[in-house]
Amino acid sequence: MDKSISKFLNKAGKFSEKESILLKQELQFKELKKGDILLEKGKVCSSLCFIVSGSFYQYSIDSGFNKNIIDLNIANDWVINHKSFTSRKPSECSIQAFEDSSFYEISIDAIHKLIAQSQSFLQMGKILEESTSRIDFFDNNFSPDEKYNYIITNKPNLLQKFPQTIIASYLKMTPETLSRVRKRFI
Numbered sequence: 001m002d003k004s005i006s007k008f009l010n011k012a013g014k015f016s017e018k019e020s021i022l023l024k025q026e027l028q029f030k031e032l033k034k035g036d037i038l039l040e041k042g043k044v045c046s047s048l049c050f051i052v053s054g055s056f057y058q059y060s061i062d063s064g065f066n067k068n069i070i071d072l073n074i075a076n077d078w079v080i081n082h083k084s085f086t087s088r089k090p091s092e093c094s095i096q097a098f099e100d101s102s103f104y105e106i107s108i109d110a111i112h113k114l115i116a117q118s119q120s121f122l123q124m125g126k127i128l129e130e131s132t133s134r135i136d137f138f139d140n141n142f143s144p145d146e147k148y149n150y151i152i153t154n155k156p157n158l159l160q161k162f163p164q165t166i167i168a169s170y171l172k173m174t175p176e177t178l179s180r181v182r183k184r185f186i
Helices: 003-012 017-026 082-087 108-117 119-138 144-154 157-161 164-170 175-184
Strands: 028-032 037-039 047-053 055-061 067-074 094-097 101-107
Touching: 003 047, 017 101, 017 108, 017 119, 055 164, 067 157, 067 164, 101 108, 108 119, 144 157, 144 175, 157 164, 164 175
Parallel strands: none
Antiparallel strands: 028 101, 037 094, 047 101, 055 067, 055 094
């Protein structure tokens, strides 16, 4: 099993050697090319994906055909459309590979199968909690400076991976506002 998954799962909870083997049997290694769609709008999100390399962005399209960035994910992040995954309803967003990417995928059916074999797998619910943290943080009333400070403190690699226009959309501000904010942090 990829060491990055073992590292993440240790953060999510404690799993025995037997449980780690069970998990490994349920994982599927996949790759996508830059621009490929991981989840298409209108489809139900039925799996969790752990990024080994590359990056993804989750977005919706507004009435002016602009991409509104909802989430950004890089190596060692989980990619999921939380709302669709938990409600089992079609996604209102798409998830796309920003660059060539590789990841491990586990289906909701596999997760249920694992939980039936060991209650320890209920700890994986922490992944769902993590996936909502960005939405809770950025869609509430935080100032542009607070949002940018959060990124440079907690996810500085996003600033190296994605262009300013995508970062600005992710932070729910204009590129010009992001430019002014960045100057205050230099």
